[in-house]
Amino acid sequence: MMFFTYFACEKEEKVELPLVETASVDEIYNTSARIGGRVSDNGGAEITDRGVYWGTSHNPETSGTKLQLGTGLGVFYETLTGLTSGTKYYVKAFATNSLGTSYGNETFFTTQINLPTVITSAVTEYTSTSAKIGGVISDNGGFEITQRGVFWGTEPDPRLKGTRLLMGSGDGEFSQTLTALDRAITYYVRAFATNIKGTAYGEEISFSTEPELPVVFTATVSSITAYSAIVGGNISSGGGADVTERGIFWGTTTDPVTTGTKIIIGTGTGNFVDTLDNLNPGMDYYIVAYAVNSIGTSYGEEKSFRTLGELPAITALDYTELTATSITLNGLVNANDLSTTIHFEYGLTDSYGNSKEASDSPTSENDDTISVNITGLEPGILYHFRIKAENDLGIVYTEDGTFTTVITGITGTVKDIEGNTYQTIGIGYQQWMKENLKSVKFNNGDSIPLTENDSIWAQLTGPGYCWYGNDSTANYYIYGALYNWYAVESGKLCPSGWHVPTNDDITELITYVGNSGVAGGMLKETGTSNWNSPNTGATNEFNFNALAGGKRMPDGIFDFKKVEGNWWTSTGYSTLNANYLNILFNYSNAFQGYTNKKNGMSVRCLKD
Numbered sequence: 280m281m282f283f284t285y286f287a288c289e290k291e292e293k294v295e296l297p298l299v300e301t302a303s304v305d306e307i308y309n310t311s312a313r314i315g316g317r318v319s320d321n322g323g324a325e326i327t328d329r330g331v332y333w334g335t336s337h338n339p340e341t342s343g344t345k346l347q348l349g350t351g352l353g354v355f356y357e358t359l360t361g362l363t364s365g366t367k368y369y370v371k372a373f374a375t376n377s378l379g380t381s382y383g384n385e386t387f388f389t390t391q392i393n394l395p396t397v398i399t400s401a402v403t404e405y406t407s408t409s410a411k412i413g414g415v416i417s418d419n420g421g422f423e424i425t426q427r428g429v430f431w432g433t434e435p436d437p438r439l440k441g442t443r444l445l446m447g448s449g450d451g452e453f454s455q456t457l458t459a460l461d462r463a464i465t466y467y468v469r470a471f472a473t474n475i476k477g478t479a480y481g482e483e484i485s486f487s488t489e490p491e492l493p494v495v496f497t498a499t500v501s502s503i504t505a506y507s508a509i510v511g512g513n514i515s516s517g518g519g520a521d522v523t524e525r526g527i528f529w530g531t532t533t534d535p536v537t538t539g540t541k542i543i544i545g546t547g548t549g550n551f552v553d554t555l556d557n558l559n560p561g562m563d564y565y566i567v568a569y570a571v572n573s574i575g576t577s578y579g580e581e582k583s584f585r586t587l588g589e590l591p592a593i594t595a596l597d598y599t600e601l602t603a604t605s606i607t608l609n610g611l612v613n614a615n616d617l618s619t620t621i622h623f624e625y626g627l628t629d630s631y632g633n634s635k636e637a638s639d640s641p642t643s644e645n646d647d648t649i650s651v652n653i654t655g656l657e658p659g660i661l662y663h664f665r666i667k668a669e670n671d672l673g674i675v676y677t678e679d680g681t682f683t684t685v686i687t688g689i690t691g692t693v694k695d696i697e698g699n700t701y702q703t704i705g706i707g708y709q710q711w712m713k714e715n716l717k718s719v720k721f722n723n724g725d726s727i728p729l730t731e732n733d734s735i736w737a738q739l740t741g742p743g744y745c746w747y748g749n750d751s752t753a754n755y756y757i758y759g760a761l762y763n764w765y766a767v768e769s770g771k772l773c774p775s776g777w778h779v780p781t782n783d784d785i786t787e788l789i790t791y792v793g794n795s796g797v798a799g800g801m802l803k804e805t806g807t808s809n810w811n812s813p814n815t816g817a818t819n820e821f822n823f824n825a826l827a828g829g830k831r832m833p834d835g836i837f838d839f840k841k842v843e844g845n846w847w848t849s850t851g852y853s854t855l856n857a858n859y860l861n862i863l864f865n866y867s868n869a870f871q872g873y874t875n876k877k878n879g880m881s882v883r884c885l886k887d
Contacts, residue, residue, distance in 0.1 A: 301383030315356030316372025364421025399481030413454025414470025462491030463519025490519030497579030511552030512568025561588030715759030733835025761879035816867025831879030
């Protein structure tokens with residue numbers, strides 16, 4: 280018998296490296312993050328090790344830290360702690376079987392940086408003028424604290440309205456004592472801390488310093504008669520504590536607190552009054568208000584009054600309604616309840632020589648304004664005046680005052696070197712030509728160069744004049760000549776005893792007639808004969824007769840006739856420009872500005 284033996288030969292399975300994936304990093308905070316991976320295929324052999332390599336450099340499997348997270352297939356995660364805020368980390372999952380180790384893709388993440396956590400500490404050790412403030416940094420947010428401190432002030436939200444007080448850097452507690460604080464004042468404080476992420480703030484808290492003395496004012500004595508008066512005071516602040524007593528000290532000598540009589544007038548803040556009776560007439564009395572709180576007693580200023588029987592009190596006020604020939608003089612009179620006669624004395628010297636009695640004879644203890652109108656004066660003259668007040672006890676005078684009558688409305692004439700006659704008008708304290716200058720000669724007889732050619736005009740660096748549109752016939756008698764500023768600069772353009780006004784002279788004119796907003800209308804000739812319509816605001820109230828003579832540009836072009844009037848001043852503005860006055864047909868304004876000295880513009884002369 281034969282036996283056959285069969286050997287079955289099982290085919291050996293091929294082993295490969297595992298398949299592993301690096302998971303996306305999540306739950307990233309300033310000092311922690313969750314990392315992991317997934318083994319999706321064991322390669323035909325048991326997974327004996329798996330996990331993540333991590334570190335702060337690429338290829339953490341060679342330079343970082345190995346984190347083992349079990350065996351077998353599937354997902355694995357672990358949370359890293361103790362990380363550094365604001366740091367970039369690299370991670371790579373791995374899996375190992377009998378054939379070897381394989382790796383997932385390398386990924387990275389950056390830990391967060393948080394704001395610090397800061398607490399405003401309770402205020403301690405405070406007195407009437409000092410307090411200890413500070414804070415605590417309980418969490419630096421994962422990064423160095425570079426600044427810390429407190430905002431403080433007397434209004435809420437001291438971060439915006441107060442003072443920043445730095446108290447170093449780093450974690451933990453910090454504090455500092457504020458000094459030189461005011462008594463009984465509420466202060467607001469708020470701690471802060473700064474790291475690389477930014478600045479965080481603690482809650483706002485407040486505290487109040489201890490009380491101070493009350494603030495008390497002695498009231499002005501009122502309702503004074505020969506035998507009585509109302510006295511009192513005002514307590515504007517209790518100093519942070521209850522006012523338990525208030526009143527006045529009064530007497531017939533100074534320092535009534537020590538020599539006089541005390542009157543208690545209630546408690547609390549605010550106004551308080553009482554009536555002093557049985558006083559003697561014609562006598563001086565002294566009073567001081569006082570107030571008491573837990574800190575002590577404070578006093579108002581000492582005041583005095585005199586019972587009726589005094590001489591009248593009188594003060595000269597500003598005069599009003601001044602014209603060339605008249606004025607209203609005003610005075611403030613306190614008759615102290617005695618009938619008082621008021622005279623206004625005036626004249627060319629401080630001996631006066633003239634007197635006018637006021638129609639009112641005040642009798643009250645109040646200040647009354649007394650006025651008289653004086654007429655028949657001469658224009659442009661300096662006068663002296665004073666006020667005389669008389670009652671049964673005697674006479675009092677004010678100090679000597681003066682005024683000078685204006686020359687507004689006073690007319691006249693002046694001739695230039697050529698014999699041209701110009702009408703003049705007084706405005707305020709200035710005597711102006713009512714017409715634009717048309718002289719073609721300087722006041723020494725030298726001729727002013729007539730320049731009609733545009734290109735020659737543009738090249739002038741010395742005096743020159745022209746007529747608008749080179750038409751003397753149409754402009755000579757109405758608008759006058761147009762001069763460049765070099766002619767003005769000569770100082771010889773106006774008649775002897777007259778001058779081209781300075782910029783300050785123009786300002787004085789504008790101020791007197793009203794202001795720059797209305798002066799143009801006040802000075803312009805009315806109607807539309809020499810101004811375009813609507814000739815806004817034109818009243819010619821002061822007979823200045825301003826005309827829209829236009830101007831000649833630096834390049835020789837004529838323009839703006841009947842549109843605007845332009846008058847030179849003698850005030851240079853710069854090497855190229857000088858100041859001038861401008862008035863427009865469609866505005867009531869008067870404009871002061873500067874323009875090129877080569878412009879041809881009108882001139883009005885002003886008496887020296």
